[in-house]
Amino acid sequence: MAILGAINPMLSLGLDGDNAWRLADYVNRGGYSALRRILEGKIAQGDVINEVKKSVLRGRGGAGFPTGLKWSFMPRSFPGDKYVVCNSDEGEPGTFKDRDILRYNPHAVIEGMIIAGYAMGASRGYNYIHGEVWEVYQRFEEALAEARSACMLGNNILNSDFDFDLFAHHGYGAYICGEETALLESIEGKKGQPRFKPPFPASFGLYGKPTTINNTETFASIPYIINLGGEAYLEAGKANNGGTKLFSVSGHVNRPGNYEIPLGTPFATLLDMAGGMRGGRKLKACIPGGSSAPVLPAAAIMDCTMDYDSISKAGSMLGSGAVIVMDETTCMVRALERLAFFYFEESCGQCTPCREGTNWLYKVIHRIENGKGRQEDLDLLGSVTTNIMGRTICALGDAASMPVQSFVKHFRDEFAYHIEHKKCLVPVDVQRAGSGFFTATI
Amino acid sequence: MLTSESLKRIDREIAKYPVDQKQSAVMASLAIAQEEQGWLSSDAIEFVANYLGMAPIAAYEVASFYNMYDLKPVGKYKLSVCTNLPCMLSGGVDAGEYLKKKLGIDYNETTADGLITLKEGECMGACGDAPVVIVNNRRMCSWMNPEQIDKLLAELK
Secondary structure (H helix, E strand, O other): OOEEEEOOOOOOOOOOOOOOOOHHHHHHOOOOHHHHHHHHOOOOHHHHHHHHHHHOOEOOOOOOOEHHHHHHOOOOOOOOOOEEEEEEOOOOOOOOHHHHHHHHOHHHHHHHHHHHHHHHOOOEEEEEEOOOOHHHHHHHHHHHHHHHHOOOOEOOHHHOOOOEEEEEEEOOOOHHHHOHHHHHHHHOOOOOOOOOOOOOOOOOOHHHOOEEEEEHHHHHHHHHHHHHOHHHHHHOOEOOEOOEEEEEEEEOEOOOEEEEEEOOEEHHHHHHHOOOEHHHOOEEEEEEOEOOOOOEEHHHHHOOEEOHHHHHHOOOOOOOOEEEEEEOOOOHHHHHHHHHHHHHHHOOOOOHHHHHHHHHHHHHHHHHHOOOOOOOHHHHHHHHHHHHOOOOOOOHHHHHHHHHHHHHHHOHHHHHHHHHHOOOOOOHHHHHHHHOOOOOOO | OOOHHHHHHHHHHHOOOOOOOHHHHHHHHHHHHHHHHOOOOHHHHHHHHHHHOOOHHHHHHHHHHOOOOOOOOOOOEEEEEEOOHHHHHOOHHHHHHHHHHHHOOOOOEEOOOOOEEEEEEOOOOOHHHOOOEEEOOOEEEOOOOHHHHHHHHHHHO
C-alpha cells in the first residue's frame, strides 16, 4: 500500500489487499454505482456538469481550473466525434499520485471518464500514461479489459443507448507531453510539441475534434462527486477548494509517500503524517506543488494550509500537490542547478526564448555551483527569466523560470556566498548525510 | 524485420485508434520494435513507418524526440537512475555514483562485456520510492539503497 495516510479519504478509502484494483473489489465498495444511477435515471448531461460545478472540483494536474466549467466548454450537442482524454503523463518532479491511483484504484478513473464522456457527448477516450511506469500501464490495460467484459465500456453501456470506449496510450519519456496540446500531438503519433492556443481543445482537439483533457485524479474524483452530491464534496474541502486531494510528499521526511487529506488541512499536519523531518533536522524550504512551483522558505510554508488559495497567497502554487521537503542539509544552488538542467533537457525546442533561455539558466547556475559564478550572474538570471516568461507557446518556459526567480529571491545570500567564496555554505558531506543513502534512516 | 509476435502486438495497438489514424500507433510500435531488437536502427524505424503508412522521417522524428528510445545499441540491460531533485534529496545522485563505481563506467557508457548501460534518467513519477532505477524501460526498482543495488547487479549478471 503506497498511500501511506489519510484524513477523511475518498479516493484511497478501502484500498486494502492486493485485489483492491480489481473490478469486483471496486464494485463492492460502491464502484460504478454513480454511472449506473446516471444511465438508469437518464440524468441530463447538463445536470451532471452542474453537479461537478457545484463540487468546485479544481483540476488536479496543476492548473487548478474548475473542472465543471471546463466541461461546459464542450459543444456537447454538436454532431460528430468528440473525445475525452486523461492526462496520466505524470512527470512533474515530485509528483507520483496518479501512479498510485492507477495502481490501486484504476476503475475510479475509468468510471470518471465514462461519466465525462456521457456528460460531454463523447464516445471515445484515451488515457495517456507516463512512459516510465510500464507496470502501471499494463495494469490499466487489464482494468480496461475487466470493464469491457462487464459492459461498462463499448456499445449500449449497462443496456442504455450510450456508447463509449476507452483505450490506453503509453508515453515514452517526454515531460512536455504533460502539456495538454503536446499530449494530443503525441497521441496523433507526432513529436510532442505544444500547439498554439486558441483554438482550444474544446473546439479543436484530438484529430481536430472537440476534446476535453483532465488529470487522472480529476477523473477519479468524479464518481465520488456524483455519489456524494456536489455540495457535500465541496464541504469535504473548504470554500472554493472542493474535496480531498492526494499529496505526494518527497524529500527529507521520514515517510515519503502519498497522503490524502481535505483541502485546507494545515501543512504542519501533512508534515507530521509523513513522519516529520528525517533525522529530526530542521525544515529549510518546501516546494509545495511540484518542481515548477515557486519554493517557499520554512516560515512561509509552516503558516500555510494545503489548498489552492492559501498556497497562492503565500506566493507559490498548489500545482499537482507535490510537496518537496528540504532540510538544512540542502544546498539551494545545487538543488536549483538540478531543476534547471531538467527544464533545459525537457524544453521541446519549439520556441526560441525557452529553448535558448533554459540552456542559459542551466549554464549560469552550473557555473555558480562550480565556483565560477560572477557577481552579475544573479541579475543575469533574473533578466533571462523575464525574457522567457510570457513569450512562449506553452507554460514550460514559465515553469523553468519560477523556480529560478523564487530560489534566488528567498536564498539570495546563499547564491551570493557561492559566487564570492567559490564554495557552498553547506559542506558536501553534510549534503550527502541528508540523503540518507548510506545509512538507511527510513 | 520484426517477428510475427511483435507484429501482432503492433496490430493490437493500431486497433485502438480510428481506422484513418494508424500513425497514432507509432510510439507503441517503435517501443515494441526496440523491445525485440534491443535498440532502434534506421531500418527498424523505416520498417515501422512503412507498416503504418507514414513517412519514415516522421517516424524518425518521434524516435528521436522521446528519450526512452535508443537510437544506438545499448547493453543487454539499460539501467536508468533518476537524479532529479526529489530523488536527489533521498539518495538518487548517490545511487548513480554508487552504480558508476560498481560498474566502472560513467553515464551513457556500457560495460566492456556489453551487459549494462548506465543512463541518468529524468523524473519517473515515483519520487516517493527514491532512489529509483528502471531496467530496460520496463521494470521499476524502488528504494535502491546499496544493498538493493548489489542485489540487482548480482541478478543481472
